[in-house]
Amino acid sequence: MNKRVIFKWVFTLFFISSTTPLIAEDTIILSTHLTKERYDYKVTFTIMQEAFKRNGLKLILKPLPGLRALVEADRGRTDGDAHRIDGILEKKGLHNLIRIPEIQQVVHDYAWAKKDISLKNGWSELSSYTVAVHLGTVFVSEKAKAYAKWVAAVGTTRQQFKMLDAGRVDLVIATLSNADILKTELRDSGIRRIYPPLTSLPIYTYLHKKHSTLVPKIAESLQAMKMDGTYQRLIQNVQ
Structure with missing residues (x-):
């Protein structure tokens, strides 16, 4: 060779x-x-x-x-x-x-708000509200875009809740388990979960x-x- x-x-x-x-x-x-x-x-x-x-x-x-x-x-x-x-x-x-x-x-997605908002009839009642969702959550993003007045897709759940606390959106859609920021820096924000969940997905x-x-x-x-x-x-x- x-x-x-x-x-x-x-x-x-x-x-x-x-x-x-x-x-x-x-x-x-x-x-x-x-x-x-x-x-x-x-x-x-x-x-x-x-x-x-x-x-x-x-x-x-x-x-x-x-x-x-x-x-x-x-x-x-x-x-x-x-x-x-x-x-x-x-x-x-x-x-x-x-x-x-x-x-x-199984993931349960809830709406979260500072205002007194009722969503008893589900997604269709989002039409009057601006909403922040997590980037990449396909089902939730599509549903929000189909019904909400305006939707912001952001990279983290922390960003979502910060936007809500600052009054930049009316609602956040997130799971209970991803709302830990409400136990720490936003614990006195007045943000609360709206029942029932908008969706429960396997x-x-x-x-x-x-x-x-x-x-x-x-x-x-x-x-x-x-x-x-x-x-x-x-x-x-x-x-």
């Missing part, structure tokens, strides 16, 4: 190693629109980490803004999307993801089709976790 052939071979090996992510084969990377400080991010990671661990896999969550998390998963740049509603693929015209059929968690994890054989295994692990008490114990320990 002459020096030119050896050089080409070494260069090829270097190129491959420099362009391939340094992630072990037993690691799953799921993109998510959730930000790390959110309670539902922590629940998602805790539950799915255990489900993948039972299959010999390490889980990494990769936060990405808005719908980019879903698109990156559909293109195979991540191994899937960690936290989405049923029907999201049809809504967005995506074809490369498979829904793990076992429910990961949440699922999606995997890229290259992991199709893993889908039923993760579903079985989630079912087993619920049966053996692990699921409830893990959620209770999330801070």
